[in-house]
Amino acid sequence: MIKVFLKRKIANRIANGHPWIFANEIDRVEGDIVQGAIVEVYYADNKYCGSGYINPKSQIMVRLLTRKKEQIDEAFFYNKILQSWNYRKQIGYTENCRLIFGEADELPALIIDKFNDYFVIQTLSYGMEVWKPAITKALQQIFNPKGIYERNDVPVRELEGLTQQKGFLSEPFNTNIIINENGLKFNVDIENGQKTGYFLDQQDNRRAIQHIVKNADVLGAFTYTGTFEIHAAHYGAKSVLGIDISENAVAQANKNAALNKLEHIVHFKAMNAFDVLKVWAKEGKQYDVVMLDPPAFTKSRATLQKAITGYKEINLRGMKLVKNGGFLVTSSCTNLVQPELFLHTIQLAAKDAGKKLKQLVFNAQASDHPIVWGLENTNYLKFLIVQVCDI
Numbered sequence: 001m002i003k004v005f006l007k008r009k010i011a012n013r014i015a016n017g018h019p020w021i022f023a024n025e026i027d028r029v030e031g032d033i034v035q036g037a038i039v040e041v042y043y044a045d046n047k048y049c050g051s052g053y054i055n056p057k058s059q060i061m062v063r064l065l066t067r068k069k070e071q072i073d074e075a076f077f078y079n080k081i082l083q084s085w086n087y088r089k090q091i092g093y094t095e096n097c098r099l100i101f102g103e104a105d106e107l108p109a110l111i112i113d114k115f116n117d118y119f120v121i122q123t124l125s126y127g128m129e130v131w132k133p134a135i136t137k138a139l140q141q142i143f144n145p146k147g148i149y150e151r152n153d154v155p156v157r158e159l160e161g162l163t164q165q166k167g168f169l170s171e172p173f174n175t176n177i178i179i180n181e182n183g184l185k186f187n188v189d190i191e192n193g194q195k196t197g198y199f200l201d202q203q204d205n206r207r208a209i210q211h212i213v214k215n216a217d218v219l220g221a222f223t224y225t226g227t228f229e230i231h232a233a234h235y236g237a238k239s240v241l242g243i244d245i246s247e248n249a250v251a252q253a254n255k256n257a258a259l260n261k262l263e264h265i266v267h268f269k270a271m272n273a274f275d276v277l278k279v280w281a282k283e284g285k286q287y288d289v290v291m292l293d294p295p296a297f298t299k300s301r302a303t304l305q306k307a308i309t310g311y312k313e314i315n316l317r318g319m320k321l322v323k324n325g326g327f328l329v330t331s332s333c334t335n336l337v338q339p340e341l342f343l344h345t346i347q348l349a350a351k352d353a354g355k356k357l358k359q360l361v362f363n364a365q366a367s368d369h370p371i372v373w374g375l376e377n378t379n380y381l382k383f384l385i386v387q388v389c390d391i
């Protein structure tokens with residue numbers, strides 16, 4: 001067994017439960033390092049810290065899987081996945097859910113989304129990739145699924161020395177599936193959709209618009225497959241226009257509108273939201289409700305300020321498009337923009353727009369993506385509804 005000894009200085013942070021160990025936090029390694037191998041980690045005073053996997057090619061050299069002195073084998077992964085499934089069932093997420101949310105489920109760099117009988121996996125580190133067959137086997141044993149697919153076509157894998165790839169981990173199946181959410185139906189393209197095909201993290205927030213959209217004229221921007229907008233139509237909106245830059249997303253969104261027989265109320269168009277919001281705000285267009293759900297604006301601290309400027313800009317424009325007394329529904333999934341910073345940015349936008357805001361809802365992601373205190377990265381989604389009034 002390879003043994004990793006930590007420097008004295010960092011022990012506190014890791015002792016408090018954080019699973020990542022950076023290369024510069026390691027004092028020495030005993031044994032020959034094999035990429036992806038399981039290692040035992042010890043504090044500077046030789047006390048056992050935990051076990052995890054090592055990758056000398058990654059800045060995060062070790063990711064801890066356990067704090068107990070236990071065997072890391074197929075059974076370990078089976079038990080972990082079963083435990084996470086039991087937790088999802090306990091908190092009421094069964095049909096569709098994020099079954100494994102990486103570090104939050106103590107399986108660092110592993111994502112598994114469950115779409116009724118189908119599973120989509122991402123193994124985002126070398127050490128987790130090693131266990132992909134064991135993970136697939138566990139899913140087969142626990143769920144007897146109709147299909148398992150890997151969406152490992154993500155650039156972050158290259159930082160780990162892995163290739164980007166996607167494909168079947170089970171017998172091939174039709175990757176265009178339909179899921180139910182809040183009484184509506186949505187097409188999910190497991191093979192070619194964004195990320196794992198569908199954004200489950202907003203599944204509860206989509207219900208939060210129920211009352212404010214009644215009889216409303218609604219504009220949605222960054223709509224992807226149209227989930228929020230179709231919910232708006234379902235909850236009684238008079239008209240809904242959704243815009244997304246991706247032709248493919250717009251085609252799916254219009255298909256989803258038809259699937260729910262709401263195509264007479266909700267329409268989607270392929271447009272650049274940044275341009276459209278600017279032009280329409282200048283033209284004085286007005287909506288009862290404006291909804292914004294842009295993609296992450298940055299993953300690095302170096303460009304954080306640019307991201308904040310981006311949020312301020314689209315929200316300012318969004319607010320200008322809201323009738324006096326109407327509502328802005330706005331989200332941010334940028335990890336580095338923590339909740340207080342997001343609220344502060346919205347406040348600055350309101351000031352510049354000359355608007356007064358009344359807060360209705362401020363949520364994070366659905367609880368099948370647990371927020372673990374002390375693991376900042378797990379608290380990533382901000383979802384805000386405000387009433388927008390003239391000062």
Ligand code: SAH
Nearest residue numbers: 199222223224244245246272273293294295
């Ligand atoms: N609200 C969606 C998720 C949106 S993801 C849901 O709940 O499922 C963000 C979307 O923004 C993506 O579909 C992406 O295509 C779109 N997007 C990115 N840049 C854009 C731009 N400049 N204008 C319009 N849409 C954009």
